[in-house]
Amino acid sequence: MEGVDYLADERKKAEFDVNEMKIVWAGSRHNFELSDRISKLVANDPGFSKEGRTMLPRKELFKNTLRKATYAWKRIIELRLSEEEAAKLRHFVDEPAFTDLHWGMFIPAIKGQGTDEQQKKWLPLAYKMQIIGCYAQTELGHGSNVQGLETTATFDPQTDEFVIHSPTLTSSKWWPGGLGKVSTHAVVYARLITNGKDYGINGFIVQLRSLEDHKPLPGVTVGDIGLKFGNGAYNTMDNGVLRFDHVRIPRDQMLMRVSQVTREGKYVQSDVPRQLLYGTMVYVRQTIVSDASNALSRAVCIATRYSAVRRQFGSQNGGQEIQVIDYKTQQNRLFPLLASAYAFRFVGEWLKWLYTDVTQRLQANDFSTLPEAHACTAGLKSLTTTATADGIEECRKLCGGHGYLCSSGLPELFAVYVPACTYEGDNTVLLLQVARFLMKTVSQLGSGKKPVGTIAYMGRIEHLMQCRSDVKQAKDWLKPSAVVEAFEARAARMSVACAQNLSKFDNPEEGFAELAADLAEAAVAHCQLIVVSKFIEKLQQDIPGEGVKQQLEVLCGIYYLFLLHKHQGDFLGTGYITSKQASLANDQLRALYSQLRPNAISLVDAFNYTDHFLDSILGRYDGNVYPKLYEAAWKDPLNQSDIADGFHEYIRPLLKQQLRTARL
Numbered sequence: 188m189e190g191v192d193y194l195a196d197e198r199k200k201a202e203f204d205v206n207e208m209k210i211v212w213a214g215s216r217h218n219f220e221l222s223d224r225i226s227k228l229v230a231n232d233p234g235f236s237k238e239g240r241t242m243l244p245r246k247e248l249f250k251n252t253l254r255k256a257t258y259a260w261k262r263i264i265e266l267r268l269s270e271e272e273a274a275k276l277r278h279f280v281d282e283p284a285f286t287d288l289h290w291g292m293f294i295p296a297i298k299g300q301g302t303d304e305q306q307k308k309w310l311p312l313a314y315k316m317q318i319i320g321c322y323a324q325t326e327l328g329h330g331s332n333v334q335g336l337e338t339t340a341t342f343d344p345q346t347d348e349f350v351i352h353s354p355t356l357t358s359s360k361w362w363p364g365g366l367g368k369v370s371t372h373a374v375v376y377a378r379l380i381t382n383g384k385d386y387g388i389n390g391f392i393v394q395l396r397s398l399e400d401h402k403p404l405p406g407v408t409v410g411d412i413g414l415k416f417g418n419g420a421y422n423t424m425d426n427g428v429l430r431f432d433h434v435r436i437p438r439d440q441m442l443m444r445v446s447q448v449t450r451e452g453k454y455v456q457s458d459v460p461r462q463l464l465y466g467t468m469v470y471v472r473q474t475i476v477s478d479a480s481n482a483l484s485r486a487v488c489i490a491t492r493y494s495a496v497r498r499q500f501g502s503q504n505g506g507q508e509i510q511v512i513d514y515k516t517q518q519n520r521l522f523p524l525l526a527s528a529y530a531f532r533f534v535g536e537w538l539k540w541l542y543t544d545v546t547q548r549l550q551a552n553d554f555s556t557l558p559e560a561h562a563c564t565a566g567l568k569s570l571t572t573t574a575t576a577d578g579i580e581e582c583r584k585l586c587g588g589h590g591y592l593c594s595s596g597l598p599e600l601f602a603v604y605v606p607a608c609t610y611e612g613d614n615t616v617l618l619l620q621v622a623r624f625l626m627k628t629v630s631q632l633g634s635g636k637k638p639v640g641t642i643a644y645m646g647r648i649e650h651l652m653q654c655r656s657d658v659k660q661a662k663d664w665l666k667p668s669a670v671v672e673a674f675e676a677r678a679a680r681m682s683v684a685c686a687q688n689l690s691k692f693d694n695p696e697e698g699f700a701e702l703a704a705d706l707a708e709a710a711v712a713h714c715q716l717i718v719v720s721k722f723i724e725k726l727q728q729d730i731p732g733e734g735v736k737q738q739l740e741v742l743c744g745i746y747y748l749f750l751l752h753k754h755q756g757d758f759l760g761t762g763y764i765t766s767k768q769a770s771l772a773n774d775q776l777r778a779l780y781s782q783l784r785p786n787a788i789s790l791v792d793a794f795n796y797t798d799h800f801l802d803s804i805l806g807r808y809d810g811n812v813y814p815k816l817y818e819a820a821w822k823d824p825l826n827q828s829d830i831a832d833g834f835h836e837y838i839r840p841l842l843k844q845q846l847r848t849a850r851l
């Protein structure tokens with residue numbers, strides 16, 4: 188880095204090896220080197236500049252995204268990047284685009300739900316981007332309730348085709364990214380009807396636009412759904428609307444891994460569970476969990492650096508004022524978010540492992556771990572995206588007024604990120620899926636079926652229902668066994684309380700609806716237990732680098748003690764801890780903030796973000812905030828002239844009128 192480093196003193200305070208921490212953050216030396224190389228490649232290429240992005244009108248913004256996405260593809264080909272390198276490049280280009288859905292959902296849907304033959308036909312075209320696809324599931328009338336979708340795919344045995352049709356306005360596909368203006372094809376989810384019988388939802392590959400002139404094919408009505416939240420932000424994406432008027436596709440474009448329709452129109456269900464139709468969602472939820480730590484760490488990096496630069500109050504004898512990062516209130520808002528970024532990193536790594544494991548099992552026709560994989564991906568997607576969206580907004584507030592400027596990078600980051608709480612499953616709806624899984628687990632206790640994996644703790648239910656915390660002094664809260672038992676007891680007791688309340692209802696579905704808010708809270712407790720456990724398990728590994736493990740222990744302590752403090756009501760209400768023990772936890776938390784403080788800047792440096800990727804004046808690596816903020820203000824189009832457009836038309840007559848009144 189060139190020029191003065193205004194954060195150099197902060198960097199000197201670090202008590203650990205930052206370069207080793209970079210490797211822990213990246214997951215491996217290989218991942219670190221890959222990210223480092225590709226992020227610099229993107230940052231140094233003017234073709235990927237972000238300059239002025241938030242000021243472009245929608246049409247120009249969108250065109251610019253098309254330019255960048257195709258330029259990225261050109262570079263991927265020219266540089267012969269591997270699939271892994273290409274994915275990194277798209278990540279660091281940092282602009283939501285149709286390519287996310289093409290690579291992230293269209294291709295995985297064909298891979299997961301297509302037969303070998305279908306994969307052989309469609310994947311090579313998609314890999315070369317000779318066709319561009321999206322994932323068209325959600326409709327105007329239904330998103331969460333997938334079984335309620337209305338689009339129909341009716342088999343016509345005369346012609347060996349499916350007829351895809353949108354029977355109502357509410358059956359219009361609505362939201363799919365990449366659909367509005369770009370995609371040539373879509374995996375469309377529709378009700379499969381054959382021989383007059385409705386067999387529920389299935390996926391179909393449907394061509395939407397001509398490969399010659401890109402015009403919608405006959406019977407297809409397609410367009411963009413309009414401007415979304417935030418300037419720039421997710422408006423780089425063409426989320427679309429799509430209607431079918433009796434569009435015909437060959438029978439072999441029904442994705443046939445889960446079920447088939449024969450030439451005669453007979454519906455055949457294979458021996459794989461129907462839930463595999465939802466497999467693409469499980470995959471994407473897992474990637475969203477991994478991505479949460481990216482988004483949160485970006486916001487935290489900006490807020491931490493700026494908190495060290497910013498000074499307010501407390502000047503003594505004409506000396507410097509206090510850095511706002513030294514206020515305990517700032518630390519209490521910021522440091523748990525820094526700890527959460529690390530916690531989500533590690534749980535994301537673990538979830539990736541779980542997903543790979545379940546995928547291998549599915550290939551071998553072992554479906555036993557699918558329910559747990561669904562509960563974990565759904566629950567952790569909900570937990571991490573909610574905390575990340577809230578965390579980004581908190582980081583904006585932590586930066587005071589300047590956080591509200593687009594040049595802080597935070598408003599755009601928030602606007603791009605916040606729909607993650609909704610897409611790929613509304614976060615409350617997903618928590619209720621976890622709750623169903625928990626209630627099923629509780630109901631099977633005593634049946635001889637041993638709970639395994641993330642619900643293994645339920646197997647010790649008798650102990651967890653009656654044990655009490657043995658914490659006597661603040662530092663006892665640093666013992667992993669004390670912490671894990673606290674989170675297990677809280678989660679188990681909340682689930683059992685819900686199950687007991689449910690049993691009072693004659694109709695279980697009515698009970699579930701009535702108790703939904705409590706059930707969602709029990710699901711949160713279970714998911715927090717997973718994150719805490721995975722962080723603690725990470726610390727049991729061999730972690731090289733001077734001081735690295737110690738810093739991670741501090742972060743882990745902050746993560747769980749902050750949760751314990753925030754959800755004190757649960758821990759006290761379920762009777763596992765006393766109010767004295769809750770207060771000791773808080774004392775320990777404050778002590779950990781003091782230990783973290785000198786390392787804060789280096790802990791965010793370990794994310795290894797380029798200034799290009801952060802795209803934030805407040806988060807600049809060198810901390811040179813004020814001159815750059817001042818400079819940026821003058822680049823605003825409003826400052827291109829001293830007299831604003833509209834002045835002569837509107838303001839001048841007003842001023843003249845006041846002048847006349849004053850003279851009177």
Ligand SMILES: CCCCCCCC/C=C\CCCCCCCCCC(=O)SCCNC(=O)CCNC(=O)[C@H](O)C(C)(C)COP(=O)(O)OP(=O)(O)OC[C@H]1O[C@@H](n2cnc3c(N)ncnc32)[C@H](O)[C@@H]1OP(=O)(O)O
Nearest residue numbers: 287291292330331332333462465474475478561610611612
């Ligand atoms: C996409 C890009 C990724 C690229 C990678 C880059 C990395 C960066 C990451 C992110 C960058 C941002 C880019 C993201 C772009 C946005 C993409 C957004 C795309 C979408 O939003 S697609 C649409 C998503 N829609 C949903 O998620 C709908 C949510 N609804 C449902 O999932 C279901 O309807 C339901 C689960 C809520 C209910 O279903 P239903 O059939 O009615 O089920 P139940 O009766 O409740 O349950 C039946 C039975 O099935 C089990 N089950 C449910 N779901 C699953 C599943 N997915 N897998 C396995 N099993 C499942 C359930 O537990 C029940 O089991 P039981 O009978 O009790 O044993």
Ligand SMILES: Cc1cc2nc3c(=O)[nH]c(=O)nc-3n(C[C@H](O)[C@H](O)[C@H](O)COP(=O)(O)OP(=O)(O)OC[C@H]3O[C@@H](n4cnc5c(N)ncnc54)[C@H](O)[C@@H]3O)c2cc1C
Nearest residue numbers: 322323324325329330331362363364606609610611612615
């Ligand atoms: C930016 C963005 C990109 C998207 N991209 C795609 C895409 O590429 N492809 C695609 O197919 N879809 C896409 N979607 C759609 C997305 O998947 C849905 O919006 C999402 O699944 C939520 O469904 P919904 O909109 O129907 O919400 P709703 O279900 O209508 O939710 C409204 C409210 O009702 C509550 N609610 C609903 N059901 C229940 C219940 N059973 N119990 C308790 N509360 C409930 C919810 O919690 C929420 O508060 C995208 C959405 C967004 C915002």
